[in-house]
Amino acid sequence: MHSESFRIPDDIPSSLHPLIEQFCADALRVRGVTKQTVRSDICYLCRFFRHFGSSGSSMKLIQAVSPESIGIFLQVYAETFSSSSLERMQILLRSFLRFAYRFSLIGRDLSALVPTRKRRRLGTVPRKLPxxxxxxxxxxxxxxxxxxxxxxxxxxxxxxxxxxxxxxxxxxxxxxxxxxxxxxxxxxxxxxxxxxxxxxxxxxxxxxxxxxxxxxxxxxxxxxxxxxxxxxxxxxxxxxxxxxxxxxxxxxxxxxxxxxxxxxxxxxxxxxxxxxxxxxxxxxxxxxxxxxxxxxxxxxxxxxxxxxxxxxxxxxx
Structure with a gap:
């Protein structure tokens, strides 16, 4: 990434960098988040992108996003990451899908399709790495x-x-x-x-x-x-x-x-x-x-x- 503050992981195709940069700039300007939050957003967004494999371009990736693909991704994510990480991913996805709709990258706002997961304090048992x-x-x-x-x-x-x-x-x-x-x-x-x-x-x-x-x-x-x-x-x-x-x-x-x-x-x-x-x-x-x-x-x-x-x-x- 050409920005002084942010870096995009090396395995993300350069064809997707403009989309990520645009999302980050919008997050700073419209959502008013901190630079640290944007850095975290990049990592979570790239996890979402990796789910679709080598998409080739931002348009191909956006075309692959659908209610079905979002549901499949979140199911796979929940099996791999912790509940707190899943909650963070859901927040990021809602923000990204609203962004994609505002910039006419998708035909309708899909953010409402991302479920909200509420965690209860002390509601889970810690799962340790064996x-x-x-x-x-x-x-x-x-x-x-x-x-x-x-x-x-x-x-x-x-x-x-x-x-x-x-x-x-x-x-x-x-x-x-x-x-x-x-x-x-x-x-x-x-x-x-x-x-x-x-x-x-x-x-x-x-x-x-x-x-x-x-x-x-x-x-x-x-x-x-x-x-x-x-x-x-x-x-x-x-x-x-x-x-x-x-x-x-x-x-x-x-x-x-x-x-x-x-x-x-x-x-x-x-x-x-x-x-x-x-x-x-x-x-x-x-x-x-x-x-x-x-x-x-x-x-x-x-x-x-x-x-x-x-x-x-x-x-x-």
């Missing part, structure tokens, strides 16, 4: 390439510390204290910063990426894009898509409802600690400012739930 899948992801990336060195370091941090994707994206070189073997992740979603011991594997992978693969740059962020102009990762969705590509490449089949992005690592990290560390320690390690945000992980503590169960009336089982 340990064997995490192990294969950590061991199945080629360290002989620039992309492999970068991605293996990011996945190691996700698995080791259970941080959010946005915290990996915002991690700065100054946040790594090599001398004292400490690493500090910035706060996210109103939470608190997380400071932890820099374990040997994470330190080695970070060092390998920074010394041998990270391009020279004035940007303070640790992780940069792979193609010029080199810049910080544009959004947390970019990192989720990176994880998803490795899951697909390795042929990993995840249980239904498990996030294919970064959050499955966080759920796995929290699930390993539940029942093994005091609740307040779990709150601190997840970086939650409000302890209520951590309560949902109590649902995965089956041993604790069994101990809290009341006797069945009448002495039955």
């Amino acid at each position: 340990d064997e899948c995490i192990a294969r992801l950590r061991n199945g990336i080629d360290h002989g390439t620039t992309a492999g060195l970068r991605d293996s370091a990011m996945i190691c941090l996700l698995a080791t510390y259970g941080v959010r994707g946005v915290q990996i994206r915002r991690l700065r070189l100054a946040d790594i204290d090599w001398r004292n073997e400490r690493i500090r992740f910035p706060s996210a979603k109103g939470g608190r910063p997380i400071e932890q011991h820099l374990v040997a594997e994470a330190g080695n992978l970070l060092s390998g990426y920074i010394r041998h693969a990270r391009p020279e740059s004035e940007h303070p962020e640790v992780f940069l894009t792979l193609c010029e102009p080199f810049r910080p990762l544009p959004s947390a969705a970019y990192l989720s898509d990176t994880v998803k590509r490795h899951i697909k490449r390795l042929g990993l089949v995840l249980p239904g409802g498990v996030s294919h992005g970064t959050h499955g690592f966080r759920h796995a990290f929290a699930s390993r600690l539940v029942g093994k560390v005091p609740f307040n320690d779990l709150v601190d390690q997840l970086g939650h400012r409000d302890p209520a945000s951590t309560l949902i992980y109590g649902k995965v503590d089956l041993d604790g739930l069994r101990q809290a169960a009341l006797p069945w009336p009448g002495g039955g089982q």
Whole structure:
């Protein structure tokens, strides 16, 4: 993308770039969203475009959009991504379809066909990425390439510390204290910063990426894009898509409802600690400012739930 602020993923055909650029400009001017929101919109919009394969041109892609194709896409998306990601995609699709109608790209406004999904707080059980899948992801990336060195370091941090994707994206070189073997992740979603011991594997992978693969740059962020102009990762969705590509490449089949992005690592990290560390320690390690945000992980503590169960009336089982 020629804009200074935004970048379109390399796998998106250049014939679609004008459509994406027009949508972004309209979002800034008409919807009044922030540049950060637009960066996230690009990642979600590109996921939608990829569903239709190599469309060749914006007109061919638009012609492929129909009530049926929208429904099929959302069904596939719901099987792959988390409920929060699905909700975000639905918001993006409604905005894009209204935009397409206003600019006469489609004959009628299809935005009303995108269902609204309401989530209840604590209404779901966290679905963690299985340990064997995490192990294969950590061991199945080629360290002989620039992309492999970068991605293996990011996945190691996700698995080791259970941080959010946005915290990996915002991690700065100054946040790594090599001398004292400490690493500090910035706060996210109103939470608190997380400071932890820099374990040997994470330190080695970070060092390998920074010394041998990270391009020279004035940007303070640790992780940069792979193609010029080199810049910080544009959004947390970019990192989720990176994880998803490795899951697909390795042929990993995840249980239904498990996030294919970064959050499955966080759920796995929290699930390993539940029942093994005091609740307040779990709150601190997840970086939650409000302890209520951590309560949902109590649902995965089956041993604790069994101990809290009341006797069945009448002495039955």
